[in-house]
Amino acid sequence: MAANLLQNAEYRCAAHLPHQLPPDQGLEVAFSGRSNAGKSSALNALCQRSGLARTSKTPGRTQQLVFFQVAEDRHLVDLPGYGYAEVPLHLRVHWQEFIDGYFQSRKALTGLVVVMDSRHPLKDFDRHMMGYAFTRGLNCHALLTKADKLSRSDQAQTLAAVKRELAGRASVQLFSASARQGVDEARAIVTGWLGLTPKGPYRAPSPE
Ligand code: GDP
Numbered sequence: 001m002a003a004n005l006l007q008n009a010e011y012r013c014a015a016h017l018p019h020q021l022p023p024d025q026g027l028e029v030a031f032s033g034r035s036n037a038g039k040s041s042a043l044n045a046l047c048q049r050s051g052l053a054r055t056s057k058t059p060g061r062t063q064q065l066v067f068f069q070v071a072e073d074r075h076l077v078d079l080p081g082y083g084y085a086e087v088p089l090h091l092r093v094h095w096q097e098f099i100d101g102y103f104q105s106r107k108a109l110t111g112l113v114v115v116m117d118s119r120h121p122l123k124d125f126d127r128h129m130m131g132y133a134f135t136r137g138l139n140c141h142a143l144l145t146k147a148d149k150l151s152r153s154d155q156a157q158t159l160a161a162v163k164r165e166l167a168g169r170a171s172v173q174l175f176s177a178s179a180r181q182g183v184d185e186a187r188a189i190v191t192g193w194l195g196l197t198p199k200g201p202y203r204a205p206s207p208e
Contacts, residue, residue, distance in 0.1 A: 005196045006070050006187060009047040014064040018101060021065070026073020027194050028108045030065075032129040033115030035081040038145035041177035042115050043068075043078060046187050053078060063091060065102065074194045075108070079129075081115075103132035111139030111193040113186070118144035118155070118174060121162050130170060140170035141189050147174040147181055 015021045033039035040053035052068065066078040080095060087095070103109070112133040114126050121144055133140040142162055147155050155174050163172045171189065175182040191197045 004048055004187065005191045006047045006076070007049065009049055009052055009068045009070045009076060011052070012067040012069040012075065014066045016064045016098075018098065021102070021106075022067055022075070024105075024107050026075070026108050027110045028067070028075040028077050028106075029111045029113060029190050029193050030077040030079050030109060031113045031115055032079045032126070033081045034117075034123060034125050037081060037115045037117050038175075038177060039078065039081055039115040042113075042143060042145055042175060042186070043076065045177040045180065045183050046190065047076075063087070063095060065098075070194065071196060073108075074196065076190070077109075099132075103136060109136075109138060111141065111190075113141045113143055113190065114170070115143045115145055118147050118150055118158050121158065122165060130166075134169055139193050141186070142166065142170050142172040143175045143182075143186055144173065145175050145177065148176040148179040 013020070013022055031039055031043060033042075040057060043053040044050055047068070047070070063080050065080070068076045068078070070076060079099070112129065114129055114133075116122065116126050121142070126142075130140055130142075132138075144158060144162060150158065159172060159174055166172060173182050173185050175186055177183075188197065
């Protein structure tokens, strides 16, 4: 089995203000998702570290960008998965400005993984986040989580519908942290973007 290049992931820092961001160097991949989409479970599965993304959920961190270092100058960035209604207006405005600035100017940012519950994909929040990636021409990957909750035929239908909707602007895959479905595929995308694996298209293993 290939070594997991993300398994050395360690919490590095959390940023609530631009000056708290780590130096803008190397490469980083951001993860967005509405709360409860399965983002923490996905990050934990990708890194094979069961408690890793719990760090992002500790009180006070839910409105911050949380950086995990996977190698020197290589980071995964956990973006806040807030629900609008839960957040006071001044925080919403702050977050919007902070995230706008981050997406517009962050040179290290190479790609965005949009984590969505496969039963409710492409909500306004997800489209908004994808908009940042498309505007900047960043890599974008849609992770349709909790696929184990769908039948095989619903999985296929959802995958096709999301692919159709995104029309090649993002890659799309089914994923389940609990059934360990699609973990290698997602990991290959992220490590490729981070320049940790030799370039070349990822080839999914043929179905059994
Ligand atoms: P986050 O808020 O986006 O970080 O979501 P979490 O990773 O904390 O997951 C939210 C809920 O969905 C938790 O109860 C998880 O156990 C559950 N969950 C996450 N991933 C999966 C999955 O692949 N399959 C199933 N059935 N449940 C999942």
